[in-house]
Amino acid sequence: MTRQEKGLWATVIVLTACVIGMGGWVLFSGIFSQEASPSLKDGSLAVASIQDRAITEDEWVDELKKRYGREMLMTMLNRQAVALEAKAKGIDITTAEVDAEIDVMSRSYGSKERFLSEMENQLGITEAELRMETTYRMLLEKIATSDVYIEPQQIDAYLELYPDQFRPKKQLNLSMIEVASEDEANQAMDRLENGEDFAALASEISLDEYTREEGGQIGLIEEDDPFLPPALLDAALELEPGDIAGPISLTDTYAIVYLHDIIEPKAPSEDKIREAVRKQLALEQSISLSELERQLREKYEARISAGTVTL
Structure with a gap:
């Protein structure tokens, strides 16, 4: 993984984590107690103030919804739709699979510990957030490739064409x-x-x-x-x-x-190399993951109520 690829991956994780985090505040904004945030005349809680001007919880939530509401709702709908499809197809992601995927992601950082430390210290992404997003992506990929069959000969041909792709680099x-x-x-x-x-x-x-x-x-x-x-x-x-x-x-x-x-990273086993090639070839033959999300939202009749957010 090059530094540019690291950056792209980190950006995806950061943006998703931010959307989920802000959505969590919207969903659970009731954690502000009456004692910590006195009610104003209209019943809305004050969450902040500057001089004598209070910023209410309603104002705050409205601003979050205007800026990030659609993204948050789409994220929630996507996850629900993917969960329903995974259940229907009997597809699951095990802890061992997530561990293995994070090990692959960590390879260019030298160690898993170094990778997780950089994610948290430099980007503010916790291991729990990383595992959640990795699990979702892997589940989506499994659904996308569940009906795609790759012949062993196709894997052989790919490895013959790109023999050094899976050679670990110093x-x-x-x-x-x-x-x-x-x-x-x-x-x-x-x-x-x-x-x-x-x-x-x-x-x-x-x-x-x-x-x-x-x-x-x-x-x-x-x-x-x-x-x-x-x-x-x-x-x-x-x-x-x-x-x-x-x-x-x-x-x-x-x-x-x-x-x-x-x-000098350890080379993956032959079985892991072949599985990585199979997955890559299957993803190339399947629809894009964003299109799959759209199709699943449509399949499970996802709807955003009129007036909830600006579409």
Whole structure:
């Protein structure tokens, strides 16, 4: 999984978690007690105030409904429709299947613990939220592919055509310092050789705004990451953990790279590889998941009452 794919996956999870979270507040807004939120004259509870202006629970909920109401209702309807279809077809997702899927998602992060930590610390996604969304996606995929049969020969042909797709790639945990000139890079190398801390020096002098505040930390990248400058990646691949290389000439600047460690993920079993290919080929032959959701809402007669939200 590339950094861009990580970002796309995280975005989907974040948006869904936000919608579900806000919907939860709408559904359970009654948790505000009379003691904590005194009633106004119209009976609505005050949930916040600024100077002498109260913001009522009704105002708050109305604003949430206007902004996110349709998305929340569609999410709830989709889940109900998918649950009904899964029950009708006798389809279920086991805890072991969810664990295995999260293990696959974690592979490019080096470990499951690192992946879950990054999801929560960087994106605010708890393990419970991740498991809930993963379970729903897997259930939807199972329904979509339940009537699709893939011949063993099709799997063989795919693996012959793409033999390296499931080969695990090395993960490099890198930090870097970027400076304007070769002289500055040499001066930085001298300071590092004299015992200065890499992270502290990166925070002080690095030009790269995305890593400077993290002490130069790039994080885990794959050995063929297309978004890292080739010269930097080539230099990093020559290092042993704990080594520093530089100056490295980039397009208009120079860099120093530090390799923290190398992670070599374990290769999946042959059975898991074949199942992944079967699933991928089946999904390619099935309708899109969004179209499946639409069809299931229609099948189970999902309706949004007029005036509930703006459609």
